[in-house]
Amino acid sequence: MLFLRSSRELYFRVALSLLLAALMPSVLRAAVILRGRVIDSVQVPVVGAQVQLFDVGKSIPFDFLSTDGRGSFRFRVLRPRVVRLEVRALGREDFMQEIDLTRASGEEMNLGDILLHSRFEEIREVHVEAEKSVSRRGDTVAFRVGAFAQGGEKSIEEIIKKMPGMKVEEDGKIRYLGREVEKVMVGGADMFGRNYQLLTKNLDPTAVHEVQVLEHFEENRLLRRHRQSERVVMNLALARGRGQLIGTLRAGYGYRNVHDAQLSLVGVFNSLQFNVLANSNQVGVSPAASAAAWQAPQGLRGISGGDIARVGVRDVAMRLSPIVGMQGAQAPLNDARRRQNMSHMLSVGMVYTPSSKFRMNVSGVGQFERDLYASELISDWEFNGQSLYRHESSRRLLRTYLGGGRVTLEGQAGENADVRYDGGYSLIGDRGTSVGEHAAGELREVLAARWQRMDHTVLYTHSFDSLGLLRGGVEWQSQWIDPRYEARTVGGVPLGLATNEGIAACYNQISHFARSNWVYIAPTYRGLTGDARLGVSYDYRRLRASDLWTSDAAYDLKTYNAYAGGSISYTYGAFKALALVLGHAVNATFFDDRGTNAFKR
Structure with missing residues (x-):
């Protein structure tokens, strides 16, 4: 019998926090x-x-x-x-x-x-630096690159790591005084968005005069009238300003045909800014840092700018990832091992601003990596008249390719209205083979995975001047992932689930996610402000599995989500009182390809 059951769950959350000076003086002194x-x-x-x-x-x-x-x-x-x-x-x-x-x-x-007592030193030569190493101009903190460079740095990221208050994480993301830097601009132009690791890891530091940190940054001209943002961005001021073309080439060649080459080309002109970054090496450096940056579009997140209250509704599409991985070729603790890594990357970007009312941003990246890892262990020892001989080896080859592109169009639809379109496509693929040899026989594995994402966002902003601001839009994301795994043993006894006949598994996943969010921001009057929010979303996910236990079974999850609410905030100096009201409704169904309802929420 085919049936589909669904349930609705409505809950109401109220969070209210008040600061009372007469009763809590220690709390008020925040x-x-x-x-x-x-x-x-x-x-x-x-x-x-x-x-x-x-x-x-x-x-x-x-x-x-x-x-x-x-x-x-x-x-x-x-x-x-x-x-x-x-x-x-x-x-x-x-x-x-x-x-x-x-x-x-x-x-x-x-x-x-x-x-401060005077300090006198006898020196033969005096060199006076007219510029300070760190200076503040309003909401901008400027770091002079020459004050932190020691020579030999290959990228601007290596200079940023030495600046006070800066922290560069393993994936290349930058934090300033604990706050994440959302984007890195060049000459005031945003050519990379949240994928700025490509720039910071490949741009020659000699081309940059200052690293500028912009606090309370808000790029939308209308939103700046109504809210003070808490966003932090970075701008790289070039050595000679605008109207220039900067190019650097670095290359090296060494023992066993190992090479390392890097090209950076940046052009900053009045209406056009562009960049070309390329890297090819065999020294184990991944120029694009991580593919994760291409998997998370901005969408409608943060449309309120400096939010006084962030609504914790889980309406973001699930990020898909492969379920299987290679296990048989994990190299043992060994006497001899070697690794060969090769990487090629090419990135291009352009920002075109023909007038103050329109801007176009186009960027793309392609990368290929080949990683070969081999290991061998040989041991022969005797104890109490007994001898033990052990010989194990493993070999793993992994190829990874990445390609992505993004287009952003921004324009003014009148004196009090802005429209923004943002769209992108990404493709990531992995193919790996491994062979593990040991006393029991040999295990051979093959893993192939391909991941694709496409997204589109349209955002509209309208200011009513003294009556507040309305902002919202529509977002769509689609993701596909196709991982396949095969394994079999050669000779000896079965290892795990793998036998001489071999095993195979495939887990295809599809996800479609759409939402529309709108927020009205009230004007601020004597420290009192607030907003009203309305949003709906649709999330569809399908998993098709084929393995030892399942023969081509499909499972579907559909979720409908709606919420409405608002917040009121009162600020006096450093103290703030906040009240948030939110109503949230969810309708979710989970069923298999036979129509059997397996889960409800």
């Missing part, structure tokens, strides 16, 4: 203002001294600035604790002091005057 003034031995203010704050035992500052024209500095520390203050200035002794901010009387701690 931040402490630390101020002071730097002077020299004759009581003259020291202008431009570098002042840094560290957590005790840490080597990277969590905040820093330069003294102003009166020699004064002012920090706002959100979590009062014991910190280390360091002050440095050219020609003067360094100053260092640990400060317990929990003992501040009230909301401010004034250190008064900090005296």
Whole structure:
């Protein structure tokens, strides 16, 4: 009998947090203002001294600035604790002091005057640097590349790692004072979006004069009128500004035909910016860092800009991944092993801005990697008259290819309206073979997987000036993955599930995801603001399995999701009160190809 059951679940979540000064004075003091003034031995203010704050035992500052024209500095520390203050200035002794901010009387701690003694050194030659290594201009913090370069750096990423407050993770993502950098621009042009690892790992550092960190960044001109964003982005200011073409080529050749070559070409002109990055090497470096960046489009995420309340609705499509992997050729602890890696990558990008009302961004990347790993273990020992001989070897060859492209179109639909289209396609493939030899026989495996993704997003923004802002759109994503696995043994006894006849498995997966989100942002009046939200989504997933236990069975999951709600926020100085109301409805069905309902939610 064919039947399909579905159930609806409606729940209402209310989260309300209020800050009451009369009842909770310790909670209200969520931040402490630390101020002071730097002077020299004759009581003259020291202008431009570098002042840094560290957590005790840490080597990277969590905040820093330069003294102003009166020699004064002012920090706002959100979590009062014991910190280390360091002050440095050219020609003067360094100053260092640990400060317990929990003992501040009230909301401010004034250190008064900090005296820096003069330092005299006898030198034969003096070189005066007119530029500071770190400077702040409004919401922009600028790091001069020449102050951190030591020579021999191959990419701008190696320079960024040395800058205070910066952290580069293994996948190439950058964090500044703990906050993720969403994009890296070149000369003010965004050519890579969230895939900026291609740029930072391949751009020659000699072409960059400054690394600029832009706090409270919001690229949409209408949204800037209504919200202060908490986004952080980075801009690489080129050595000679706009109207230039920069190209670098680095190549090396070594023992056993090992090579390493890198090409970077960047052009920055008035209406056109473009880049070409290429890399070919056999030294085990993956230029594209990770394919994960091409698997996560921005879509409609973060359409509210600096959200005062983030709605935790799980309406993002599941990321598909292969279920099988090679097991038989895991190399043992060995006496001899070798690895050969070869990688080729080509990336191109272009930003074209013919007028202030239209911009087009086109980018693409292709990469191929070949990884060969071989290992052998031979042991022969005797104990108590007994001898044991062991000989094991393994060989694994993995080929990976990646290709992706993206197009973004942005335009103004009038004085108070903007339209944005973003679309992309990605293809990732793996093919691996492995052979493992041991005393029981030989295990041969073959793994092939192909993953594809296509997405489209249309976003509309309309400002009503003093009456607020409306923003929303439609998003569609489709994903396909086709992994196949085969294994068999040659001679000896079966190993695991593999026999002389061999086994095979295939797990095809399909996912389609669509949603429409809309948000109305109210204007701010005396610290009071809020928003209203409405959204719907549809998620379809299918798994078709074929293995030892299942013969071409299909399973489907369909989910309908709808939510509505809003939030109200009141801000006074450093203190905030927030109320959030959300209604959420879900209808999900899970059934197999025979129509049997296996799961409901």
